[in-house]
């Protein structure tokens with residue numbers, strides 16, 4: 001099945017007496033191993049789409065499938081389980097825990113999932129090594145550069161081998177060269193691991209390097225080029 005599928009999704013927000021329909025009859029799917037750039041002006045519903053895909057919000061109509069599983073009828077407990085198991089998040093700001101080392105930050109989601117310390121450390125070390133941070137395992141976030149911090153955040157998002165990675169401007173606060181490097185690492189990992197990725201970005205050069213580009217138009221997800 002697709003890693004993520006939205007089928008005829010609508011999402012409305014109350015506004016004064018009425019409502020605005022941010023998504024309307026929107027359908028969209030991402031296959032495993034596919035990277036998709038979400039390139040859309042702000043205010044068009046990017047965050048809403050990412051939150052629906054990450055099971056942080058409910059659609060008003062339609063269905064969101066993660067790895068083939070319909071999610072809208074599930075109790076919150078099961079949505080949280082699915083999210084922890086199958087979805088990784090990367091934000092514009094890394095949100096690493098400052099008192100933990102790089103490796104411990106990447107171990108954390110695995111230990112929450114019940115992996116042993118030994119296994120979590122082994123996978124965390126592998127991921128960080130792959131991202132070029134093999135010599136930074138025991139550094140705290142404050143001892144790392146912005147690009148390194150963001151690579152740790154990417155490793156953390158992939159720590160539980162999710163089906164889907166959702167990223168919101170993951171390189172938005174990095175300089176162009178660092179941004180290029182971090183982005184390259186992210187797309188390489190996507191292809192190497194077979195995870196699917198939906199990455200909101202305003203950077204058209206970076207978007208051009210992904211498998212697909214989509215935008216939001218009148219509440220629908222529309223393919224570009």
Ligand code: ADP
Nearest residue numbers: 013014022040041042043044045046047048049
């Ligand atoms: P983007 O991420 O593209 O900037 P959003 O998904 O955040 O767009 O928002 C799309 C529209 O929906 C905006 O007009 C925003 O004001 C509105 N909106 C988003 N979230 C809420 C909410 N919780 N309550 C009311 N309106 C919202």
Ligand code: ADP
Nearest residue numbers: 051054056080081083084087088089090095112
């Ligand atoms: P945890 O395992 O820490 O309890 P959850 O399972 O609730 O976290 O959430 C998983 C991911 O979703 C985390 O990366 C968290 O940062 C993110 N997340 C949770 N709630 C929100 C939210 N309201 N907005 C954006 N991201 C969120």
